[in-house]
Amino acid sequence: MAEWGRFVGRKRRSAMPEASAYARGVPCWIDLSCTDINASKEFYTALFGWEYFVGPPESGHYTQALLGGKSVAGMIQQAPDQADMPVAWTTYLKADDADLTHKAIVEHGGQPMTEVIDVMGEGRMIVAADPTGGVFAVWEPGRHIGSRVVNEPGSVIWNELSTPNAPRAREFYSAVFGLEIGDRMPEFDFTSIRAEGRDVGGIFTVPDAQPEWRVYFAVADTDATAAIADSNGATVLVQPKDTPFGRMSVIQDPQGAVFALMST
Structure with a gap:
């Protein structure tokens, strides 16, 4: 995701510690599904000082929030036919193998809401609900490992x-x-x-x-x-x-x- 798109924001901050990998099962990424992405960007910039990297049309203009030039979160604007979807932050859990994880979700009583999705070489993902109804996503890294900055203000x-x-x-x-x-x-x-x-x-x-x-x-x-x-x-x-x-x-x-x- 960070490899393509256009950069939108102010002068970048100084360098900060960078995450390089995540263990299996660790929350590794988050993204926001919203109805007005420009308004969301303005709001979260006011809170956290985020800048943004906007993906190409084939990605749905998937947008990465950046802190010090490093990706910390994603944003996507809902399509007109997704009006019934909640506006929400989604937590992604790291998987070593998305296909095996999809199978395990089913075997242990969860409900996959998507098949395994290949994301333009960035990684592979699933959206699912656990047996109690909690919605989460799965991320098998490709080029994109997940959040590059965590545990710092704004991440x-x-x-x-x-x-x-x-x-x-x-x-x-x-x-x-x-x-x-x-x-x-x-x-x-x-x-x-x-x-x-x-x-x-x-x-x-x-x-x-x-x-x-x-x-x-x-x-x-x-x-x-x-x-x-x-x-x-x-x-x-x-x-x-x-x-x-x-x-x-x-x-x-x-x-x-x-x-x-x-x-x-």
Whole structure:
């Protein structure tokens, strides 16, 4: 994706640490499906200082958000016949083999929503729902490995599934992606998911909730960023608050996509 298209943005920032590979099952990419991509670009630039790289017509003008010149996220505008699709951020989990992963999703009770899609040599992907209804995507890297910057202000710091049936979801992601499950927190039904011995995401029970993979963005100041979001037409669903993991807030962007902010 970064190999083609046109660059749109301001002067690039100085260099920052760059991710070079992801282990199997690790959240490796995110993208936003929206109804007005120009408005989305303006909003997220105001929040995170993103610049953009726009793909060619054959890619649907798939757009990459850049931080310091490095890809951190994707954006795609919904086609007119996709009006029933939600405006949402999607989490992509890394696969070594998309075909085998597609088969495993079916075998373990998930529902592929697409076949394996070849993305112009950039990689291969699947969109699927887990057995509890949580929608996610699978990415087998080609030229595009995923987010080149993580855990820095303006990039992803965490991905987390909320679902009414966390035990079933844990079984599924462990079986399909080989993820380890961390210890359950005593105060509520939350566990981390682990790859190669480190926490890479979380799964927790929210009774009667719509299953959702939520994206958390790192920010330097949660309160200030939430205020910027509010002043740019977003809704602050959860006001900034301290948690054991950092100060967080939940935001709904002007088109309806929900995400979280986290400063540590």
